[in-house]
Amino acid sequence: MEKWQGWRKIHYESELDPEFASEIASIPGGDQLLSCIQCGTCSGMCPLTPYMDHTPRQIIAMIRAGLRGEVLSSYTTWLCASCYSCTVECPKEIKLTDIMYAAKRLAIRGKVYPKRFPIPVLAREFFDSVENTGRSNEGRVLLKLYLKTNPFNLLRHAALGIKLMLRGRFSLKKEQVNSRDDLHRILKSLEKERMIKGKDDLRGVTEVVR
Amino acid sequence: MSYIYYPGCSLKGTGRAYEESLLAVLKALEVDIRELDDWNCCGATSYMSVSELKAFALCARNFALAEQQAKETGMTDLIVPCAACYLGLNKAKRYLDQYPDTRRKIDEALATANLAYRNHIRIRHPLDVLVNDIGTERITAAVKCSLEGLKVACYYGCQIIRPYAEFDDQENPTTMNQIVWALGAKTVDWPLKTRCCGGSLTGTVQDVGQRLSYILLREATLRGADVIITACPLCQFNLECYQSDMSRRFKTSIDIPVLYFTQLIGIALGVSSRQLAMQRLFVPFDAKAKLDQVAGGQHVTS
Numbered sequence: 273m274e275k276w277q278g279w280r281k282i283h284y285e286s287e288l289d290p291e292f293a294s295e296i297a298s299i300p301g302g303d304q305l306l307s308c309i310q311c312g313t314c315s316g317m318c319p320l321t322p323y324m325d326h327t328p329r330q331i332i333a334m335i336r337a338g339l340r341g342e343v344l345s346s347y348t349t350w351l352c353a354s355c356y357s358c359t360v361e362c363p364k365e366i367k368l369t370d371i372m373y374a375a376k377r378l379a380i381r382g383k384v385y386p387k388r389f390p391i392p393v394l395a396r397e398f399f400d401s402v403e404n405t406g407r408s409n410e411g412r413v414l415l416k417l418y419l420k421t422n423p424f425n426l427l428r429h430a431a432l433g434i435k436l437m438l439r440g441r442f443s444l445k446k447e448q449v450n451s452r453d454d455l456h457r458i459l460k461s462l463e464k465e466r467m468i469k470g471k472d473d474l475r476g477v478t479e480v481v482r
Numbered sequence: 483m484s485y486i487y488y489p490g491c492s493l494k495g496t497g498r499a500y501e502e503s504l505l506a507v508l509k510a511l512e513v514d515i516r517e518l519d520d521w522n523c524c525g526a527t528s529y530m531s532v533s534e535l536k537a538f539a540l541c542a543r544n545f546a547l548a549e550q551q552a553k554e555t556g557m558t559d560l561i562v563p564c565a566a567c568y569l570g571l572n573k574a575k576r577y578l579d580q581y582p583d584t585r586r587k588i589d590e591a592l593a594t595a596n597l598a599y600r601n602h603i604r605i606r607h608p609l610d611v612l613v614n615d616i617g618t619e620r621i622t623a624a625v626k627c628s629l630e631g632l633k634v635a636c637y638y639g640c641q642i643i644r645p646y647a648e649f650d651d652q653e654n655p656t657t658m659n660q661i662v663w664a665l666g667a668k669t670v671d672w673p674l675k676t677r678c679c680g681g682s683l684t685g686t687v688q689d690v691g692q693r694l695s696y697i698l699l700r701e702a703t704l705r706g707a708d709v710i711i712t713a714c715p716l717c718q719f720n721l722e723c724y725q726s727d728m729s730r731r732f733k734t735s736i737d738i739p740v741l742y743f744t745q746l747i748g749i750a751l752g753v754s755s756r757q758l759a760m761q762r763l764f765v766p767f768d769a770k771a772k773l774d775q776v777a778g779g780q781h782v783t784s
Contacts, residue, residue: 299534300581319678323690351690354527355678356644360652369645375532390686398528402540406522408491414685432723439762441496449522454595458543461591462535 288338296335298468299374304366308332314358314368324348328358335371339475344384349375350391374468390421403459406449411442484514484537485559486548490567490715491523495566497715499759503744504563504608506757510748511616511624515561518548524570527681534585541574542588546597550600559604561611562672564742565714569641572605572648607642608744609657609713610649618664626752627769628666631776635672635707635744636662637698639679639717658713658743665750670705674698679720688727695720699736708776709767711743718742722764 297303315327326334327350334343343349352372359369376395379385385392390418401409418425436442449455493501502611508515521544523529525537544560552558562568578585578599607670612621636658643652650657655676659669679698683691699721702710712718722740729736749760749769760767 297561300577300584301519317693318681320690323687351683351687353640353678353681353683354530355640355710357640359645373530377534380532391683392531394682394686395528395531396754398526399532402523402525402529403536408523408526408528410491410495417686435764436496436723439764441498441762444494447491447494450520451595454597455522455543457594458539458597459536459590461588461594462533462539465535465587 283339289340290338291338292338292340292343295378295468296371296374299368299370302307302371302374304372305319305332305335306366307364308336308366309364311363313361314366317357317361318352319357320351320353320354324351328352328372331375332366332371333370335375341384342375343375344382345386346381347386347389348372350385350389351378377468388421390417393420404448405446406452406455407447409444409447411444412446415444483518485561485606486551487515487517488521488544488548488560488562488567488571489517490521490562490564491526492564492566492715496719496784497742499762500563500715500718500742502757502759503742503748503753506753507744507747508608510751510753511612511620513611513616516551518544518560519551520547524567524574526566526570530570535584536659537570537578538574538584539588539591541685542578542592542599543569543595543597545575545599545603546592549600549602550597552602552705557602557604557769559606559611560606561606563608563713565641566716568605568607569635569646572646575603575605576646592743604689605648607649607713609642612747613657613660614649618660619685621661621664621747625665625750627750629662629746629750629773630666632667633670633706633708633776634662634667635670635702635705635710636675637679637702637710637712637717637721638676638744639712639714640676640681642713643676657709660666661747662711666745667746670702670707672702672705672707674701674721679716679717681716681720684720684724684768692724692728692731695724696732696736699725699728700732701735703736703738707738708772709746710738710740711746712740713743725765737765739763739765741767 296304312329315321315329318328321327325346331348349372354369356369358369388397394417397413401413432443489501522540525540533773548558548560638655641652643655662669680691680694718740725736745758
């Protein structure tokens with residue numbers, strides 16, 4: 273027989289994070305996570321399952337088992353495009369999309385998302401644009417995304433950018449709200465508030481898997 | 483009946499044609515709307531990935547501003563055309579209603595800017611307003627150029643009906659179809675009408691994102707659609723602007739016009755193509771030529 277290829281990483285129980293599940297479950301309505309029956313409806317409904325490294329059903333099982341590092345550094349949560357197909361079909365009414373968001377937030381907070389992966393970079397750039405101006409400046413956000421991930425994409429998408437510009441659909445002009453001071457005050461007052469409760473968000477994450 | 487209009491960022495950028503055609507159509511139907519003063523971004527999907535509470539605060543500021551602007555004691559209807567904004571605002575409203583802890587934090591945050599949200603907001607999608615407030619009879623009565631013979635694929639996408647189906651059936655939505663029928667056109671049976679187009683993945687992980695959009699376009703073409711209509715700026719962008727990319731990538735020629743549903747209504751109501759921003763499309767749609775073709779040269783405007 274050829275050399276065996278089917279190895280999986282061994283997870284020792286003593287390395288698991290028993291609090292990970294309750295942390296994710298602390299988001300509004302998140303405690304439904306604990307009632308998952310592992311039926312797989314979510315994975316069946318999800319249009320992105322074929323492209324994920326772990327299916328949505330597996331992610332739920334992994335969260336409950338306490339595999340913090342693997343969940344937070346997986347592609348799965350980032351590939352979730354928020355179509356809510358899983359959420360509406362889940363027989364236990366688990367808000368899977370919200371759970372994916374919670375995992376994204378923990379991954380961003382701990383900087384454990386896959387390196388140079390464009391989706392979290394887009395989220396950050398979008399966030400910064402809105403935080404500063406109150407508006408999402410599509411053109412500027414995309415420009416920064418490509419500069420920070422793969423500058424060659426700028427060249428690849430130049431033709432698209434020009435076509436959009438000619439049709440008045442793309443601009444680098446900065447759009448912003450008038451009462452920015454008010455907006456900043458509102459956002460700043462929430463700076464220390466966190467929806468996910470947990471003393472140390474990064475405990476258990478020892479390495480960035482990718 | 484009057485409404486406050488929340489455009490959202492995309493309708494001032496890549497989705498400008500949606501705003502322009504919506505305003506033109508509402509004007510033709512004599513619906514009175516005013517844009518929300520100094521509105522801010524709803525947070526969309528990306529903001530949720532960084533801070534959920536702040537995303538709710540962004541929405542709540544819009545609610546407070548809308549209540550101020552309306553200056554009425556009753557409910558205020560906020561028209562929200564973009565699917566991401568529609569869901570974002572709807573979700574924030576529901577979470578503020580359901581979770582007192584979240585509500586308290588957001589109320590305190592708003593108070594720092596002397597703002598308050600008093601639960602007097604209703605979030606309305608233009609499809610909802612057109613079918614349930616204006617009614618398809620009034621739309622039919624306003625038709626100047628029937629779209630008879632045209633085969634339309636109605637694309638609802640995700641966030642108008644999921645997770646909250648406020649005004650339409652979640653599994654099989656029909657409001658857009660009803661409008662198309664009211665204009666005299668046919669709709670093609672297209673089960674992918676609520677399947678995800680890939681959202682922002684078309685820009686970030688193109689291999690995956692474009693594949694999702696491609697499946698939708700190919701299926702609509704195979705089912706004989708002349709045109710696809712959408713109600714979301716990101717769906718419209720994904721389905722239209724990457725067609726030449728997709729043709730290369732998937733070695734099939736993809737060439738099908740993708741309009742905002744408001745543009746199609748406008749054509750039937752006799753609004754000029756300039757006012758409907760047809761010049762902003764990548765895949766041109768010559769309504770007159772197409773209608774002549776499908777009617778075998780017999781098409782007449784009344």
